[in-house]
Amino acid sequence: MYSLGIDIGSTTSKGAILEDGRRIVSTSLRKAGIGTDGPREVVQDLLRASDLDEGQIGVTVATGYGRTLYPGAHYRVSELTCHALGAHFIFPGIRTLIDIGGQDAKAISLDGSGRMSNFQMNDKCAAGTGRFLDVMAGILQLHAGDLAGEAALAESICPISSTCTVFAESEVISHLAQGVNRKDLVAGICESVATRTGSLAKRVGVTPPLAMSGGVALNEGVRGALSRYLEVEILFSPLAQFFGGLGAALYGYQTYNKEN
Amino acid sequence: MYSLGIDIGSTTSKGAILEDGRRIVSTSLRKAGIGTDGPREVVQDLLRASDLDEGQIGVTVATGYGRTLYPGAHYRVSELTCHALGAHFIFPGIRTLIDIGGQDAKAISLDGSGRMSNFQMNDKCAAGTGRFLDVMAGILQLHAGDLAGEAALAESICPISSTCTVFAESEVISHLAQGVNRKDLVAGICESVATRTGSLAKRVGVTPPLAMSGGVALNEGVRGALSRYLEVEILFSPLAQFFGGLGAALYGYQTYNKEN
Ligand code: SF4
Numbered sequence A, B: 001m002y003s004l005g006i007d008i009g010s011t012t013s014k015g016a017i018l019e020d021g022r023r024i025v026s027t028s029l030r031k032a033g034i035g036t037d038g039p040r041e042v043v044q045d046l047l048r049a050s051d052l053d054e055g056q057i058g059v060t061v062a063t064g065y066g067r068t069l070y071p072g073a074h075y076r077v078s079e080l081t082c083h084a085l086g087a088h089f090i091f092p093g094i095r096t097l098i099d100i101g102g103q104d105a106k107a108i109s110l111d112g113s114g115r116m117s118n119f120q121m122n123d124k125c126a127a128g129t130g131r132f133l134d135v136m137a138g139i140l141q142l143h144a145g146d147l148a149g150e151a152a153l154a155e156s157i158c159p160i161s162s163t164c165t166v167f168a169e170s171e172v173i174s175h176l177a178q179g180v181n182r183k184d185l186v187a188g189i190c191e192s193v194a195t196r197t198g199s200l201a202k203r204v205g206v207t208p209p210l211a212m213s214g215g216v217a218l219n220e221g222v223r224g225a226l227s228r229y230l231e232v233e234i235l236f237s238p239l240a241q242f243f244g245g246l247g248a249a250l251y252g253y254q255t256y257n258k259e260n
Helices: A038-050 A079-090 A130-139 A144-152 A165-177 A182-204 A220-230 A240-259 B038-050 B079-090 B130-139 B144-152 B165-177 B182-204 B220-230 B240-259
Strands: A002-008 A013-019 A023-030 A057-063 A096-100 A105-110 A116-122 A210-213 B002-008 B013-019 B023-030 B057-063 B096-100 B105-110 B116-122 B210-213
Touching: A002 A038, A002 A079, A002 A240, A013 A038, A013 A240, A023 A038, A023 A240, A038 A057, A057 A079, A057 A240, A079 A096, A079 A105, A079 A116, A079 A210, A079 A240, A096 A182, A105 A182, A116 A182, A130 A144, A130 A165, A130 A182, A130 B165, A144 A182, A144 A220, A165 A182, A165 B130, A165 B165, A182 A220, A210 A220, A210 A240, B002 B038, B002 B079, B002 B240, B013 B038, B013 B240, B023 B038, B023 B240, B038 B057, B057 B079, B057 B240, B079 B096, B079 B105, B079 B116, B079 B210, B079 B240, B096 B182, B105 B182, B116 B182, B130 B144, B130 B165, B130 B182, B144 B182, B144 B220, B165 B182, B182 B220, B210 B220, B210 B240
Parallel strands: A002 A057, A096 A210, B002 B057, B096 B210
Antiparallel strands: A002 A013, A013 A023, A096 A105, A105 A116, B002 B013, B013 B023, B096 B105, B105 B116
């Protein structure tokens, strides 16, 4: 039995197909989120990569910010529920999940069996989200994907004192003008995101094992800074961007099994 | 007896000379704040406009964010104290002052005799400050000084749902792409600043008479929106940018009189 989960975010669409709620058959990501063709393209990618046609999918579950606008779903499930399920699927027994997306960040406490017990969310302020990194990368004439590589080469961390993205932008520009090394600035930028999201995590309680998900989880600079800030090891999976989609597919499988 | 007050902000320097703590002899503003020649130029402007030389100034008081870096002051006094004094000088008996500057905003409660009794401040987030207006003006290819005029011509207010400057920026760009009238957008932008600062004011209590100060007070669009939001009349003086400097000069006069 195949279940498909689709996670429609503000900047990206991500999806996964599971076989019998156990085996990952395929995953797909498109850099186009809510209100675009991204979700439809992800579903087409998934079917093609799995060599399946739509009729073979037993159940489809949509999650994420754009889930209500997606027509082809049997169920629409909160992203918190799906992220928790997906994180537990990859890291069984996980107790804390920190998800940093393109425009928001959340910290989720789990009960050890894949259920969310508490959460804290920031979806109002660009600081501490992928958007902060995008803005800073723009100023430094880098791609957001290159930030981690730059940070890794830093000789020291140039701290960014403003938390606000707008004020931090001016701060970075003035540091650059004063001749601060770009790599050290990038390290400071990664630290800024880590500190901001780390304080979100402290509000739900930092119980290990702890994992990170979302696009920003791929950034080793942020991950390292967050690990130092929280004084805890951070589990990482290359599937970090698919926790929502995997959780949605798993939810579909479990619900389908209960009802049939 | 002449007293000079200088108010050194993040983006501007402002000053005033008072005669006997009563008559305003001169005022000056330069669009250059902390760490620039702005403060020195303001003092030169003031002396020139008053036809005085430095030796004739009995006392000089510095206030504002940059007061500690200014060498020529006999006293350095908190901007809250000076704003309260200056507001009471212009509007005797004033009970609430809302000051929106280039990078911060504050709401001050006064006891009716020019003394601050409570305050709330935002100096961490660009939303609800002059910086928000500058960013939005940039997107709309306007000068910040033209926003009020545009807002006055709006046929309806296009609300901006994001409070965050960064997210509001994207929202304004997408409204523009959808063909929303620029004037209606500017009205929404003014309303956003008013709502944000209005909620700051509600936290100290909105007791009339209430006045507005700071550079953003010159913007009638924000003033009107704030008046509607708080359901209270807002007193306005063309000297709105000089409350800090006037208060500093007044503080100087009072202190000089006590000590001599
Ligand atoms: S602090 Fe800066 S980034 Fe955060 S909401 Fe305010 S303007 Fe946006």
